Amino acid sequence: MKRTKKAVxxxxxxxxxxxxxxxxxxxxxxxxxxxxxGGPSMVINQSLVGAVLEARKSAKIGKILxxxxxxxxxxxxxxxxxxxxxxxxxxxxAETPSSALGSCRRKPDAADCKAIFEEFRKLHVGFxxxxxxxDSADAARIVxxxxxxxxxxxxxxxxxxxxxxxxxSCDHTPGFGSAARFVASAIRGDDLDNRALEGVKIDIIMxxxxxxxxAASALARVRKDDGPHLIYLPExxxxxxxxxxxxxxxxxxxxxxxxxxxEGIRGKxxxxxGAKLGSGEKDSHGNVQMSGSGALGDAxxxxxxxxxxxxRVRADTFGYLQRSFPGIASKVDQExxxxxxxxxxxxxxxxxxxxxxxAIVRAKGKKYKVAFAPVPIQNAAKYTRSVPPEYIAKSGNxxxxxxxxxxxxxxxxxxxxxxx
Amino acid sequence: MKRTKKAVxxxxxxxxxxxxxxxxxxxxxxxxxxxxxGGPSMVINQSLVGAVLEARKSAKIGKILxxxxxxxxxxxxxxxxxxxxxxxxxxxxAETPSSALGSCRRKPDAADCKAIFEEFRKLHVGFxxxxxxxDSADAARIVxxxxxxxxxxxxxxxxxxxxxxxxxSCDHTPGFGSAARFVASAIRGDDLDNRALEGVKIDIIMxxxxxxxxAASALARVRKDDGPHLIYLPExxxxxxxxxxxxxxxxxxxxxxxxxxxEGIRGKxxxxxGAKLGSGEKDSHGNVQMSGSGALGDAxxxxxxxxxxxxRVRADTFGYLQRSFPGIASKVDQExxxxxxxxxxxxxxxxxxxxxxxAIVRAKGKKYKVAFAPVPIQNAAKYTRSVPPEYIAKSGNxxxxxxxxxxxxxxxxxxxxxxx
Numbered sequence: 001m002k003r004t005k006k007a008v009x010x011x012x013x014x015x016x017x018x019x020x021x022x023x024x025x026x027x028x029x030x031x032x033x034x035x036x037x038g039g040p041s042m043v044i045n046q047s048l049v050g051a052v053l054e055a056r057k058s059a060k061i062g063k064i065l066x067x068x069x070x071x072x073x074x075x076x077x078x079x080x081x082x083x084x085x086x087x088x089x090x091x092x093x094a095e096t097p098s099s100a101l102g103s104c105r106r107k108p109d110a111a112d113c114k115a116i117f118e119e120f121r122k123l124h125v126g127f128x129x130x131x132x133x134x135d136s137a138d139a140a141r142i143v144x145x146x147x148x149x150x151x152x153x154x155x156x157x158x159x160x161x162x163x164x165x166x167x168x169s170c171d172h173t174p175g176f177g178s179a180a181r182f183v184a185s186a187i188r189g190d191d192l193d194n195r196a197l198e199g200v201k202i203d204i205i206m207x208x209x210x211x212x213x214x215a216a217s218a219l220a221r222v223r224k225d226d227g228p229h230l231i232y233l234p235e236x237x238x239x240x241x242x243x244x245x246x247x248x249x250x251x252x253x254x255x256x257x258x259x260x261x262x263e264g265i266r267g268k269x270x271x272x273x274g275a276k277l278g279s280g281e282k283d284s285h286g287n288v289q290m291s292g293s294g295a296l297g298d299a300x301x302x303x304x305x306x307x308x309x310x311x312r313v314r315a316d317t318f319g320y321l322q323r324s325f326p327g328i329a330s331k332v333d334q335e336x337x338x339x340x341x342x343x344x345x346x347x348x349x350x351x352x353x354x355x356x357x358x359a360i361v362r363a364k365g366k367k368y369k370v371a372f373a374p375v376p377i378q379n380a381a382k383y384t385r386s387v388p389p390e391y392i393a394k395s396g397n398x399x400x401x402x403x404x405x406x407x408x409x410x411x412x413x414x415x416x417x418x419x420x
Numbered sequence: 421m422k423r424t425k426k427a428v429x430x431x432x433x434x435x436x437x438x439x440x441x442x443x444x445x446x447x448x449x450x451x452x453x454x455x456x457x458g459g460p461s462m463v464i465n466q467s468l469v470g471a472v473l474e475a476r477k478s479a480k481i482g483k484i485l486x487x488x489x490x491x492x493x494x495x496x497x498x499x500x501x502x503x504x505x506x507x508x509x510x511x512x513x514a515e516t517p518s519s520a521l522g523s524c525r526r527k528p529d530a531a532d533c534k535a536i537f538e539e540f541r542k543l544h545v546g547f548x549x550x551x552x553x554x555d556s557a558d559a560a561r562i563v564x565x566x567x568x569x570x571x572x573x574x575x576x577x578x579x580x581x582x583x584x585x586x587x588x589s590c591d592h593t594p595g596f597g598s599a600a601r602f603v604a605s606a607i608r609g610d611d612l613d614n615r616a617l618e619g620v621k622i623d624i625i626m627x628x629x630x631x632x633x634x635a636a637s638a639l640a641r642v643r644k645d646d647g648p649h650l651i652y653l654p655e656x657x658x659x660x661x662x663x664x665x666x667x668x669x670x671x672x673x674x675x676x677x678x679x680x681x682x683e684g685i686r687g688k689x690x691x692x693x694g695a696k697l698g699s700g701e702k703d704s705h706g707n708v709q710m711s712g713s714g715a716l717g718d719a720x721x722x723x724x725x726x727x728x729x730x731x732r733v734r735a736d737t738f739g740y741l742q743r744s745f746p747g748i749a750s751k752v753d754q755e756x757x758x759x760x761x762x763x764x765x766x767x768x769x770x771x772x773x774x775x776x777x778x779a780i781v782r783a784k785g786k787k788y789k790v791a792f793a794p795v796p797i798q799n800a801a802k803y804t805r806s807v808p809p810e811y812i813a814k815s816g817n818x819x820x821x822x823x824x825x826x827x828x829x830x831x832x833x834x835x836x837x838x839x840x
Contacts, residue, residue, distance in 0.1 A: 096612065189518065192516065198522075325605065
């Protein structure tokens, strides 16, 4: 124990020496770079801090460099020395939503990778950690594969994060539980608002391709007549005609209707309605902008007003608040975000995989429990997973009990609300 | 003390007797009707519960009837017996956002009033409490004045509530502190999001005519470069040209920009931009619908993209979440909401005024303290107050320190966020 502590101190001291040239430090001590990428979340900083605190324990890691704005920070030589902040400061960062290092949506090409390895060579970087979703995992995979091709020895680990919950490698992803908690809380409050001033309320919820976050709105329900009364996921082809009929039926039953609608809903042609209405702006991974606009909600409200002749129809688009609202994160999500970051550093140091991601595996049985296991990075990269059929009600406008059972422990208890 | 308790029991028992005819109970025991009106808030149920618990203490009040959906409940004979719920249930209702009795936006006309007095006569109603904003105060004023004309003895009290904070009779209104807390928290998180993925972020905040809630976004700031960097209130004529220039200046300084914009901003012509873009839908008080649509945010984003050639511009409209999000209410606001309800019942029982509202008066001096005083109902009715000039920065795109000093104790501490 004492020896390890001493070794860590030596490594840290060694790493801090300025102007050290390649080859002048023991080969067993390498520096690490960590960065954040893609959309922020309420717990992505937990993963960062989990990784940094784990790295600080190791004698094999020298400098701990946080690149600002993902790989853009590496390309622009813009780092934060993550050995400097006190644990108290790191804990405050961990509690803070959004990506403390800054983020980006850059897909690295061959030229980027070449520049990255030049930079890494200069800085003696042997470990690279990239926290993000499937696009970020793909970016990390590209860096890892290009490093192999270039003969640059680099251990690359992707650390899972996405409020969309759509990584194929994870039972669920850090960030989802807290965003789902925001969504379910908001819908619970909004349902009460809709009780007070009746009519139709449409709430547009994030999730480009996967409807998990929209599905989580169902956790708001306590009583039989609680909203959301209708839930529309991108996994079920959206029909305007059925939507009108669904709403009319709920209106007949309750005199009011709360709809949770994914920003990614699409008709039979597979093209998201939000993308058709939006600016058409794309990031370098080819994703069309859908958030940060109220167009879809307004379009659906217009349909109900004009075609179904419903008088009071309102639409809200929850937007970026879903991923960055402070003070309401799910505790389970926070703990798991932290653990995923630590697990990546542990796995990288073990060296079983040179390019990995951390899978989150849920134990079978009644008690909620998860394990963190290193798996090949390909398992998380590029392709996403959808809400599986067993979580979607046959009606196509709701979720099943199995989904509630799946999501509830990740989200935690919501503020209790009473009605007369 | 014991005698009072006994008298209360007698009154309660008396009031519960079915089929009692006018004149068969002691003239000193009258029944009361309480209702909620206008937009919900996070603490309007605190006022309801404050009034009910105070009424339960009195020997002069028999039945305590909650009319559902404001005066619509009186017109439709739709009541909840508010002597029935346990204190535990009432406390849970008090913690719950939105209007537990339901709400409406009806302005009563002479026919409504006639029907109301017929109903009140049948039910032996001597006290009428109406919780709401300026339009609700005006509705209560109309009922009170018509009652006088009709010779119906009725004590009418308006209980202040509005997230807009625009009642002339109050230093600030119950509901504002909690909505402001939501807004400031959301902006604090959104500013962190904007740090991570840079560009311009526009957040549209409620407040038809008064910019208090938008102004409260300034409470999000801790560091010098924290957003909101620009604040636009309805009190300052909005100029597209100045808006573009303001944003460009902030972008030059920080490489990013968070704008807090009131839904009520208007040009020199005085017509709200949101009303021009919206559906044109009006309530019976003549208010044009502005919330429940993302049109204004999208329009402002388009201006910046097209005319200022800024690439990444996003807009969120906070919408109904501002008034109904559960679990994040300001404690001071909750306490004051409760106290305002109780004060109205106390004042009504004292009988100094037959048509009153509760003014909230802030004590001078360093320590935050308020008093609740009955004043004539006209003081709250119809006309609103704007953000006073001393709270608006000379630049026209920010608030002053005096505003921060004014608003901070009402909103309470926000979740702390750390940055590198």
